[in-house]
Amino acid sequence: MYVILVYDISEKKVGKMLKLCRQYLNWIQNSVFEGEISEVKLKELINLAKEILDEKKDSIIIFSSRQEKWLDKKIVGIEKNDLSNIL
Amino acid sequence: MYVILVYDISEKKVGKMLKLCRQYLNWIQNSVFEGEISEVKLKELINLAKEILDEKKDSIIIFSSRQEKWLDKKIVGIEKNDLSNIL
Numbered sequence: 376m377y378v379i380l381v382y383d384i385s386e387k388k389v390g391k392m393l394k395l396c397r398q399y400l401n402w403i404q405n406s407v408f409e410g411e412i413s414e415v416k417l418k419e420l421i422n423l424a425k426e427i428l429d430e431k432k433d434s435i436i437i438f439s440s441r442q443e444k445w446l447d448k449k450i451v452g453i454e455k456n457d458l459s460n461i462l
Numbered sequence: 463m464y465v466i467l468v469y470d471i472s473e474k475k476v477g478k479m480l481k482l483c484r485q486y487l488n489w490i491q492n493s494v495f496e497g498e499i500s501e502v503k504l505k506e507l508i509n510l511a512k513e514i515l516d517e518k519k520d521s522i523i524i525f526s527s528r529q530e531k532w533l534d535k536k537i538v539g540i541e542k543n544d545l546s547n548i549l
Contacts, residue, residue: 440533
C-alpha cells in the first residue's frame with residue numbers, strides 16, 4: 376500500500392521520530408513522509424512510533440491508498456526532500 | 463476532488479497560511495488540512511497561498527484524489543482537529 380504519514384510531536388522527540396520514519400518511508404517535507412509499504416511493515420512502524428510519542432499529546436496521521444496512482448502530488452515552492460540537507 | 467494539504471513555511475507566516483487554508487479545507491493537524499474541494503477553488507487557494515509564501519524557502523504539498531474513498535485515514539495519538547483549541 377501507499378501511505379502518507381504526518382506527525383505533530385513535541386520538539387525533543389522529533390529527531391527520534393524522523394530517524395524511525397526514514398527507515399520505512401521517504402521524507403518529503405518537515406514532518407511528512409510518503410512511500411510504498413506493506414501492512415506488516417506499517418504495523419511495525421506504528422508500534423515503534425508509539426514507543427516514542429506521548430499518545431495524550433502527540434499525533435500521527437497516516438493516509439493510505441491501495442495504489443499510488445490514485446493520488447496526485449503537487450508541490451508549490453521548494454522541494455525539501457533533498458536528503459543532503461539533513462545528512 | 464479530495465485533497466490533503468501540508469505546508470512547511472516560516473513561522474511568521476504560519477498564522478496567515480492557517481487562516482487562508484481553513485477557509486477552504488478542514489484543519490486536522492498542525493500544518494495539515496484535508497477536504498473536498500473543486501479544482502477551481504483549489505487553484506484559487508494555491509494562488510492566494512503563493513502570495514503568502516516565499517517560493518524559494520517555503521513549501522506546500524498537495525495530494526489529491528478523485529475520491530475520498532480511495533484513501534483511508536488512521537490517527538495514532540490525539541486528534542488535534544478540535545477547533546476550540548485555536549478559536
